[in-house]
Amino acid sequence: MLTSLRRALRGYLFTIAGIAIGVAGIVALGAMAERIVRFIEGGDRFVLGQISVAGRGMGMGAGFTAGGLLPAAAIEAIRKVPGVAGVQPQVMLPLNPSTSQFMTLTQELVLGMDLSVPSPNRHYRTLPVQKGRFLREGDRHRAVIGASFATSRGVAPGSRLMLEGQAYEVVGVLERMLTAPDRFVIVAIEDAREQWVAKDRLLRTVLASGGVALRAQDLNTGAAVGWREGEDPDVVARRIRDQVAGVNVQIPSELSSLLRQSTAFFSALLVGIGLLAFVIGGLSLANTVAAAVFERIRDFGVKRALGATDWQLGREILAEALAVTLSGGALGVLLAMVLGLGIDGWARRSGQQLFLFSPRLLAGALVFSVLLGAAAAAYAALRIVRLSPAEAIRRGSAA
Amino acid sequence: MPPEPVLHARGLVKRFAAPSGPPIEVLAGAELTVQRGELVVIEGPSGSGKSTLLNVLGLLEDADAGEVRFGERKVSALGRVAKSRERGRWLGFVFQSFLLLPSLTALDNVLLAARYTTGVDAERRRRAMILLERFGVAERRDHHPAQLSGGEQQRVAFCRAVLNDPPLLLADEPTGNLDDANGAAILTALRDRARSGGAVIVVSHRPDAARGADAVFTLERGRLHPR
Numbered sequence: 001m002l003t004s005l006r007r008a009l010r011g012y013l014f015t016i017a018g019i020a021i022g023v024a025g026i027v028a029l030g031a032m033a034e035r036i037v038r039f040i041e042g043g044d045r046f047v048l049g050q051i052s053v054a055g056r057g058m059g060m061g062a063g064f065t066a067g068g069l070l071p072a073a074a075i076e077a078i079r080k081v082p083g084v085a086g087v088q089p090q091v092m093l094p095l096n097p098s099t100s101q102f103m104t105l106t107q108e109l110v111l112g113m114d115l116s117v118p119s120p121n122r123h124y125r126t127l128p129v130q131k132g133r134f135l136r137e138g139d140r141h142r143a144v145i146g147a148s149f150a151t152s153r154g155v156a157p158g159s160r161l162m163l164e165g166q167a168y169e170v171v172g173v174l175e176r177m178l179t180a181p182d183r184f185v186i187v188a189i190e191d192a193r194e195q196w197v198a199k200d201r202l203l204r205t206v207l208a209s210g211g212v213a214l215r216a217q218d219l220n221t222g223a224a225v226g227w228r229e230g231e232d233p234d235v236v237a238r239r240i241r242d243q244v245a246g247v248n249v250q251i252p253s254e255l256s257s258l259l260r261q262s263t264a265f266f267s268a269l270l271v272g273i274g275l276l277a278f279v280i281g282g283l284s285l286a287n288t289v290a291a292a293v294f295e296r297i298r299d300f301g302v303k304r305a306l307g308a309t310d311w312q313l314g315r316e317i318l319a320e321a322l323a324v325t326l327s328g329g330a331l332g333v334l335l336a337m338v339l340g341l342g343i344d345g346w347a348r349r350s351g352q353q354l355f356l357f358s359p360r361l362l363a364g365a366l367v368f369s370v371l372l373g374a375a376a377a378a379y380a381a382l383r384i385v386r387l388s389p390a391e392a393i394r395r396g397s398a399a
Numbered sequence: 400m401p402p403e404p405v406l407h408a409r410g411l412v413k414r415f416a417a418p419s420g421p422p423i424e425v426l427a428g429a430e431l432t433v434q435r436g437e438l439v440v441i442e443g444p445s446g447s448g449k450s451t452l453l454n455v456l457g458l459l460e461d462a463d464a465g466e467v468r469f470g471e472r473k474v475s476a477l478g479r480v481a482k483s484r485e486r487g488r489w490l491g492f493v494f495q496s497f498l499l500l501p502s503l504t505a506l507d508n509v510l511l512a513a514r515y516t517t518g519v520d521a522e523r524r525r526r527a528m529i530l531l532e533r534f535g536v537a538e539r540r541d542h543h544p545a546q547l548s549g550g551e552q553q554r555v556a557f558c559r560a561v562l563n564d565p566p567l568l569l570a571d572e573p574t575g576n577l578d579d580a581n582g583a584a585i586l587t588a589l590r591d592r593a594r595s596g597g598a599v600i601v602v603s604h605r606p607d608a609a610r611g612a613d614a615v616f617t618l619e620r621g622r623l624h625p626r
Contacts, residue, residue: 299500299501299502302498303511304486305459306486306511306516307484307487307488307512307515308487309483309484311480388454388460388461389459389460393494
């Protein structure tokens with residue numbers, strides 16, 4: 001059986017190649033879709049892990065929540081709200097202020113964190129470090145950078161990074177997360193405040209005027225707020241909004257839904273890509289398998305003349321189709337991965353990754369191709385066994 | 400000892416749809432009985448329906464009317480699967496265009512006859528090798544059809560047809576694609592088959608095919624006429 005299967009496979013080389021191309025198309029488009037899904041899911045996971053708060057007003061920086069300055073007094077007031085477990089002041093700034101946020105999906109950002117406070121984000125207690133270490137309390141003019149940022153700038157732990165005229169030592173590089181932190185530069189909040197003042201002429205003018213009583217610790221674009229065990233984060237967020245004056249509070253579930261709305265275009269694009277991949281790749285695969293079976297119609301006619309029953313023939317066709325689609329599928333996955341990884345190797349130079357070959361995608365593509373191949377083979381087999389052996393031989397000989 | 404009928408066909412009618420006009424009646428009540436050890440030759444001009452008759456007798460195609468019996472069993476009324484089983488049990492086929500499977504070696508093509516009936520075991524392999532030896536193609540057992548000459552292919556096809564030692568051998572223009580020497584060798588093999596007790600029906604337009612035949616029929620206007 002194995003020997004005959006091997007021989008049959010040899011005769012199916014072009015079919016396997018055809019299937020491989022179809023499956024490669026599915027996997028490559030699917031990997032691009034997976035990449036977008038991971039990006040959206042990553043953001044969703046982040047915003048659902050904390051309550052994001054900013055000062056009331058228009059945006060000063062680029063915090064997770066739109067709003068104005070969040071002064072130290074407001075942060076102190078938030079800490080006292082029942083159900084709040086921890087508050088981490090943050091400063092988030094665009095690395096390059098001349099880059100419009102509308103022009104880039106994943107802007108390079110400077111995130112200043114108050115390192116004296118543990119991260120309140122339930123899903124990111126620590127950010128995963130691939131090389132070097134994360135920042136420690138008391139670190140000044142040191143930075144931990146995202147994986148894409150590191151690749152695009154060619155920096156590694158030990159490298160120096162110039163930010164607003166100040167040299168920073170890179171002490172760590174984060175693991176590639178395929179979401180926003182890949183393009184972050186994380187520094188101590190004191191360093192981020194310095195950069196903010198250096199970047200923002202308006203802020204400098206306000207501070208120089210002395211008209212507003214601002215201390216350094218008042219310069220926060222927002223805060224990440226954690227909640228106590230057993231508390232409903234939405235309820236705690238509403239409580240903050242009710243009890244602390246002058247703040248913009250994002251209710252986690254509302255922010256998640258907002259994020260999903262803002263990424264609706266990409267989600268739709270994703271569904272479109274997925275459907276297109278499945279329709280084009282699937283049709284190509286089904287057509288290739290069915291054509292390969294029909295191509296051997298004369299052989300099946302001869303086999304029936306020699307006494308093969310419908311069941312024997314069907315089993316044989318199905319076994320061959322499964323072997324062929326599995327071989328073609330595996331080859332297609334390999335082809336897509338080689339192409340995708342090659343393209344990503346090139347794209348990584350500019351800090352991008354276009355493909356994500358997740359195990360669920362690879363397994364799904366293989367299962368899909370095998371099922372579709374089997375269905376196409378079954379259809380072809382049914383068509384063939386309905387013919388008389390003489391007709392099958394005639395048609396096969398005429399082809 | 401009374402003769403043992405291997406095949407009995409009566410009232411066979413077969414019509415094919417014509418592009419225009421009424422259907423073409425290729426068989427119009429053909430009758431045939433073949434005994435064990437008998438070589439029957441059917442002649443007729445091209446297009447007279449010889450191959451159609453052989454297809455109907457070999458259950459490769461259904462007749463529109465009439466019946467076919469193998470021994471005592473009426474096989475023409477059986478379902479598709481049962482017909483396949485009866486073909487495997489009763490028949491061996493030799494086709495004009497050999498119809499060997501291109502992906503299989505000569506030996507595997509011969510063994511194909513056993514794959515769907517008795518199964519391929521050591522005994523079948525041994526018998527297949529003996530047959531290939533007897534017909535002078537043993538050295539070509541690992542060759543694929545494309546690597547064989549027409550004569551060699553037909554000899555392999557003959558080995559396949561007789562591997563299961565079927566009671567009835569049907570040969571459709573078995574020498575049609577062969578030169579004289581190879582054609583003569585195949586006809587001799589068919590005659591030998593009949594002499595050794597098998598029933599053989601040969602459709603041929605070759606004059607020497609009828610030599611040594613027990614009965615010769617001509618197919619005219621859908622009926623068989625003894626010559």
